[in-house]
Amino acid sequence: MAITADGKIAKNKDHFANWTSKEDKQVFIQTSKDFGMIMMGYNTFKTFPAPLKNRLNVVFSEKAGEELEGVKWVSGEPEKVLNELENLGFKKALLGGGTGLNTLFLQKKLINEIILTVEPKIFGSGLSLFNDDFDINLELLELKKINNNSYLVRYKVVY
Numbered sequence: 001m002a003i004t005a006d007g008k009i010a011k012n013k014d015h016f017a018n019w020t021s022k023e024d025k026q027v028f029i030q031t032s033k034d035f036g037m038i039m040m041g042y043n044t045f046k047t048f049p050a051p052l053k054n055r056l057n058v059v060f061s062e063k064a065g066e067e068l069e070g071v072k073w074v075s076g077e078p079e080k081v082l083n084e085l086e087n088l089g090f091k092k093a094l095l096g097g098g099t100g101l102n103t104l105f106l107q108k109k110l111i112n113e114i115i116l117t118v119e120p121k122i123f124g125s126g127l128s129l130f131n132d133d134f135d136i137n138l139e140l141l142e143l144k145k146i147n148n149n150s151y152l153v154r155y156k157v158v159y
């Protein structure tokens with residue numbers, strides 16, 4: 001997830017994440033291709049002009065989405081979806097937002113690691129990484145400057 005210095009991921013649910021640095025986009029592309037898949041909520045998927053290529057787009061929605069190449073529509077309990085993905089051969093899963101889906105997975109303690117790129121921006125208002133009341137500890141796994149103004153931080157979630 002890309003976040004602003006004040007912890008926002010978007011100004012609103014329709015805000016396409018094109019405000020991030022080229023290096024953030026490279027991290028995102030590399031990470032999601034390494035995983036071979038990315039899970040996201042429908043609002044996030046809707047912000048993209050087209051499905052992300054060369055990796056499975058696992059899109060959570062209660063509506064039946066149109067058949068699109070590279071897209072798997074899923075719904076319901078995240079544990080059930082993770083089982084389905086495991087049966088497809090995925091050993092690990094990447095969650096790519098937005099706030100709604102992140103919150104659901106954290107409520108269920110299904111997030112092991114968090115990868116953030118912190119971008120030199122302030123939105124002041126908008127969507128946060130999560131939107132419930134949590135008190136969860138993190139351990140720093142990695143901290144790396146990715147350009148003159150942005151850094152990547154990776155945390156382990158300690159439940």
Ligand SMILES: NC(=O)c1ccc[n+]([C@@H]2O[C@H](COP(=O)([O-])OP(=O)(O)OC[C@H]3O[C@@H](n4cnc5c(N)ncnc54)[C@H](OP(=O)(O)O)[C@@H]3O)[C@@H](O)[C@H]2O)c1
Binds near residue numbers: 001002009011060
């Ligand atoms: N900065 C970043 O790195 C980053 C990354 C990702 C997203 N974002 C931003 O986040 C914003 C979207 O976040 P959001 O919180 O509004 O929405 P979201 O989490 O992307 O999507 C929420 C939608 O997902 C579906 N959903 C969630 N849980 C489900 C479940 N268990 N079963 C079936 N469907 C489920 C529902 O869609 P239905 O209504 O279709 O049922 C729900 O309305 C966008 O602005 C996007 O650009 C930013």
